[in-house]
Amino acid sequence: MAAVETSAPPGPTTPAQPGRRKLTGYWLLLPGALWLGVFFVIPFYSLLATSLYDPKGSVLGGYDVTFHLANFVDAIRDNADVLVRSLWYAGLATLFCLLLGYVLAYAIAFKAGRWRNLLLVLVIAPFFTSFLVRTLSWKLILADDGFVVNTLQTLHLMGDNDRLLATPVAVIAGLTYNFLPFMVLPLYASLEKIDHRLIEAAGDLYASPVRAWFKVTWPLSLPGVVAGTLLTFIPAAGDYINASLLGSPNQRMVGNVIQNLFSATGDYAAAGALSVILLTIIIGLVLIYVRTAGTEDLV
Amino acid sequence: MPGDSRIGRRTILKGAAGAVFGLGSVAVLPVFGQGGKKQDPAQCRADDESARDKRLVISNWPEYLDEDDGKNLSTLHLFEKKTGIKVSYTDDVNDNIEFFGKVKNQLGSCQSSKRDMFMLTDWMAARMIQVGWIQELDKTKVPNLHANLIDSLAHVGWDPNREYSAPWQSGLTGIAYNKKKVKEVRTFEELLTRPDLRGRISLLTEMRDTMGLIMLIDGTDPSRFTQAQWDKALERLRKARHDGQVRAFTGNEYIQDLAAGNVVACEAWSGDVANAGNDDLVFVPPEEGMMIWADNMLIPNLATHTANAERWIDYYYDPEVAAKLADYNQYICPVKGAQQAMEKIDPDNVDNELIFPTEKTLSVTHSFMALSEDQIRSYEGDFADVTGG
Amino acid sequence: MSQAANGQRADGSRSLRLSKLTKEFAAFTAVKSLDLEVPAGSFFALLGPSGCGKTTTLRMVAGLETPTSGSIHLGDLDVTYEKPYRRPVNTVFQNYALFPHLDIYENVAFGLRRRGGKEVDRQVREMLDLVELTTQARKKPPQLSGGQQQRVALARALINRPDVLLLDEPLGALDLKLRRSMQLEIKRIQTEVGLTFVHVTHDQEEAMTMADTIAVMNAGVIEQMGSPDELYENPRTTFVANFLGQSNLIAGTIVGRDGDVVKVDMEGTVVSIPAERAHADAGKGWVGIRPEKVLIAPAGEPINAPGNHMTGGVVTDVSFVGVSTQYLVRMPWGQELMVFEQNTGHRAMLAPGTHVDVSWRPEFAFLLDASQDVNAGIEEA
Structure with a gap:
């Protein structure tokens, strides 16, 4: 409402004009509202309804919305370990993405010179093949008989019976690999905007390069850090491809459980409840995070 | 200040709007319920365009159909040559439940699945027939089926007179291992517990195969078991999973992990190992016993080439064609007379127990109990809790 | 103006001496064997058209460019290859380069904090008084006008009491009227604090108004150096x-x-x-x-x-x-x-x-x- 009030011109004007302006504003909102309605509000309600299905429903017999709130209790009780594991894996992957991505984005923004565009294209290049195919190829690379494991075993960095595939290492590495571009691009965008003279100015004002990074570059790149970590953490927490292809059943993430409940068991109620719980946890974490990072304007 | 009362009014208005919105939301949620998926195959059928449109669209499991071999045409190409029907054949069935997920929305609401035929395992075939998604076969158009189907498969409980289904191949579930990497695995119990196999075995996502074999460890009969026996078997599985013994629960793709060396031993289907063409891979019947099953040709509702599909069934029930097929995929052949026909095609396979099992072999095979809808949900749920979560 | 033998005055500011200073870039030579002496406590202007090498010279003094050859001395101290953050030199950048994420107070305090100086608060307040920005201390740079930002940039550099203060076209972004008053303002402050100022500009009027000594630079060399009236009345080229x-x-x-x-x-x-x-x-x-x-x-x-x-x-x-x-x-x-x-x-x-x-x-x-x-x-x- 406030937006409409301020968009009306101040002071006395002809009475017809503000009304027409207001209407124009609403018409302009329409495509966005429709988009949100079709692709967010309706699916969200559908998911919410699913989480309240009668747990006795079945694919063949149908499902009724009986507001069975115990679905949530059951979902948390049955999947607490998986939820914790998902957040832990996604958090670690986000941290690794940040460490790798910051160095990469920094190098591209400040040191790459004429290679900059080429490097950016290379960062995006993995998107030209499908997520699934890329993850499958990691399965080949990390295979027990593959050259990575063989090399590490030859160097005695791994025992003969150790493996990479079907371990948390492989799953977290897969998540890190797959979501790295989502970290690099916002980081690059915010680093690239930093006026190089600010860093010179910090050096001129007695800040060593390390201090200058902490006092100037890092705080100015924070919007990119926040955007990048959110873009990495949120999809990573709900991902199931990496855990299912690179992990064993002991590395299952919440995405795998939801997928399994939906497509194998047909237990829509539990699947819906678990999805809503995941959504709530992520929104909660994001709010806390963004508040702490001091970039409320992103929310 | 005059603002105070305004703020008070605003708060109340906001609260009221929130309450209305919340109640409205709750009221609208039941709209998102889902109806049942039962259909009546008599109502939900399409006109047969077979005569006019000489095509046939089939979905089957991978590695399940012979291929052209030098100058010998595959059975599929011979069928096309003989009938003039163009077959679109896709191997997109990897797992019964996964495939069920692919077609349930269409078939459950009387829409076309865009297929004229697919092959599914007994229990899934039973379930689909039960909810009316499958068209009845015209008996007069499949004479070979009724003449040549082997006796053991002719009268199953869920389709006593084979009015809706025709077995494509039958098979056994047992163990496969890589003899170069690991010493012989003789029992299913070894598979689940042997320390040298830790993290290097895979099991199948087919609940009936996996749980059946585990029940056999305890001597439980998978066709007649109690809840306590089920629970005991489930506990064995849970322990194996938590100990990290199991690397993956898979569909048909297990054979790739086995060939790649990521998995050294696994639960396997009899024909796959022979088909893999790798001499290091061995199929073993576990000492506890094996599971037996069949995949069935089914014609779904709204299929538009019913008569062509029936010609296909009748064609594959010709003993010579059946022998050629079995020679390729090494599964149990459901067609009488194929063993004699095999003598001409590949004498080595005439006495292959995996294709033509003797009575003695069949005596150690088991099938899984028929389950009610409630039992399906309960057992599938239990199983998924262990394999998926 | 009594000058000690080592070129350092009692109040701490030092003379600046450039000897045979040369900077070559890949395609051209920006500064050719430049010799220059700026006495301690003077207001010195480097005047020349854009591309004449004056900014490059300034950046070499600040340590932001490394000379190809030659040397830079502050008094007796050779700083030719010293890291910028170790030089007792501060710069007022063109367009100011104020830190947008810090408020005015923190911008001004930046150098003191890096050096772990004492009484930061007192010094910052004094400096904000000097540039008449006490009331703006908690605002962020984008909220200030151009002239105010200019004064912040000046305060941020001055507070460190550098041996030499470098000003790189400091008034270029201001309109004519503001520029005039800032010229006088900067001159006043320089007289007050008594530091050595080196001012780079392309505006001859600005140079003549503010500087004691002007060096006119063209194509990498100094054409003539002297007091403003000397240069004006008796040009050599x-x-x-x-x-x-x-x-x-x-x-x-x-x-x-x-x-x-x-x-x-x-x-x-x-x-x-x-x-x-x-x-x-x-x-x-x-x-x-x-x-x-x-x-x-x-x-x-x-x-x-x-x-x-x-x-x-x-x-x-x-x-x-x-x-x-x-x-x-x-x-x-x-x-x-x-x-x-x-x-x-x-x-x-x-x-x-x-x-x-x-x-x-x-x-x-x-x-x-x-x-x-x-x-x-x-x-x-």
């Missing part, structure tokens, strides 16, 4: 003559030296130029005279304070600029001379087409070597 103010440069042939003067035959008139103002002694030369030194009168009328007298001019253009009237006069040999006449009101403006005589006192003229481009420094100014 055509570039300086044209870049600082305007000059009439008339071709002549040097006749020879006669005592304290050099005689030059200029289009038939022999003019005498004092020896200390003659920067050529044989062959061809440019006789230079500033337009305001040229007196003008209608043909035949006597000219007050006569000197070198030339007849036969015709007024071709007149522009009235208030304090003065600017004439263009075509001389018999075809050259147009600029003449600025003070608006004293003793005579009406001369109309275009009027036949006039012009005259100037010989001691105001200067003589330059003819090998130089007569137009050097005009375009750039």
Whole structure:
């Protein structure tokens, strides 16, 4: 409402004009509202309804919305370990993405010179093949008989019976690999905007390069850090491809459980409840995070 | 200040709007319920365009159909040559439940699945027939089926007179291992517990195969078991999973992990190992016993080439064609007379127990109990809790 | 201005000495073997058109560029290859480069905090007082006007009491009026704090207003260095003559030296130029005279304070600029001379087409070597 009030011109004007302006504003909102309605509000309600299905429903017999709130209790009780594991894996992957991505984005923004565009294209290049195919190829690379494991075993960095595939290492590495571009691009965008003279100015004002990074570059790149970590953490927490292809059943993430409940068991109620719980946890974490990072304007 | 009362009014208005919105939301949620998926195959059928449109669209499991071999045409190409029907054949069935997920929305609401035929395992075939998604076969158009189907498969409980289904191949579930990497695995119990196999075995996502074999460890009969026996078997599985013994629960793709060396031993289907063409891979019947099953040709509702599909069934029930097929995929052949026909095609396979099992072999095979809808949900749920979560 | 032997004054500021300083980039040489000495406590301006190498010189002093050869000394201290953050030098950047994420207070405190200085709060408050921004301390830089940002930039550098303060076109982003008042403001502050200021600018008026000493730079070398009036009154090159103010440069042939003067035959008139103002002694030369030194009168009328007298001019253009009237006069040999006449009101403006005589006192003229481009420094100014 406030937006409409301020968009009306101040002071006395002809009475017809503000009304027409207001209407124009609403018409302009329409495509966005429709988009949100079709692709967010309706699916969200559908998911919410699913989480309240009668747990006795079945694919063949149908499902009724009986507001069975115990679905949530059951979902948390049955999947607490998986939820914790998902957040832990996604958090670690986000941290690794940040460490790798910051160095990469920094190098591209400040040191790459004429290679900059080429490097950016290379960062995006993995998107030209499908997520699934890329993850499958990691399965080949990390295979027990593959050259990575063989090399590490030859160097005695791994025992003969150790493996990479079907371990948390492989799953977290897969998540890190797959979501790295989502970290690099916002980081690059915010680093690239930093006026190089600010860093010179910090050096001129007695800040060593390390201090200058902490006092100037890092705080100015924070919007990119926040955007990048959110873009990495949120999809990573709900991902199931990496855990299912690179992990064993002991590395299952919440995405795998939801997928399994939906497509194998047909237990829509539990699947819906678990999805809503995941959504709530992520929104909660994001709010806390963004508040702490001091970039409320992103929310 | 005059603002105070305004703020008070605003708060109340906001609260009221929130309450209305919340109640409205709750009221609208039941709209998102889902109806049942039962259909009546008599109502939900399409006109047969077979005569006019000489095509046939089939979905089957991978590695399940012979291929052209030098100058010998595959059975599929011979069928096309003989009938003039163009077959679109896709191997997109990897797992019964996964495939069920692919077609349930269409078939459950009387829409076309865009297929004229697919092959599914007994229990899934039973379930689909039960909810009316499958068209009845015209008996007069499949004479070979009724003449040549082997006796053991002719009268199953869920389709006593084979009015809706025709077995494509039958098979056994047992163990496969890589003899170069690991010493012989003789029992299913070894598979689940042997320390040298830790993290290097895979099991199948087919609940009936996996749980059946585990029940056999305890001597439980998978066709007649109690809840306590089920629970005991489930506990064995849970322990194996938590100990990290199991690397993956898979569909048909297990054979790739086995060939790649990521998995050294696994639960396997009899024909796959022979088909893999790798001499290091061995199929073993576990000492506890094996599971037996069949995949069935089914014609779904709204299929538009019913008569062509029936010609296909009748064609594959010709003993010579059946022998050629079995020679390729090494599964149990459901067609009488194929063993004699095999003598001409590949004498080595005439006495292959995996294709033509003797009575003695069949005596150690088991099938899984028929389950009610409630039992399906309960057992599938239990199983998924262990394999998926 | 008592200066200790080591070039460091009692209050801590030091002299700056550049020796044979050279900076080559891949494609060109920005600074060629530059020698320069800036006395401690002075306000020094590096003046030149863009691309003349003045900013590169400044950046080398700040440590932001590494010299190709040569050396930089602060007093006795060789800082040629010292890291920028270890130099007792601070810079007021062009466009200020204020830290947008820090408020004004923290911007000003930045250098002190890095050096772990004591009494940060007291010093910051004093400095904000000096630049009259006490009330803005908690605002962020984008909320301030251009002039205020400029003062923050100055305060942020000054608070560190550097041996040398570098100002890189500090007023370039301000409008004319604000620029004038900031010029005086900066000059006031410099006098108050007594630090050595090195000011880089392309604006000759700004340099003359603020600096004690100006070095005019062109194409990587210093053309001439001296006090503003010295440079203006006695330029040594055509570039300086044209870049600082305007000059009439008339071709002549040097006749020879006669005592304290050099005689030059200029289009038939022999003019005498004092020896200390003659920067050529044989062959061809440019006789230079500033337009305001040229007196003008209608043909035949006597000219007050006569000197070198030339007849036969015709007024071709007149522009009235208030304090003065600017004439263009075509001389018999075809050259147009600029003449600025003070608006004293003793005579009406001369109309275009009027036949006039012009005259100037010989001691105001200067003589330059003819090998130089007569137009050097005009375009750039």
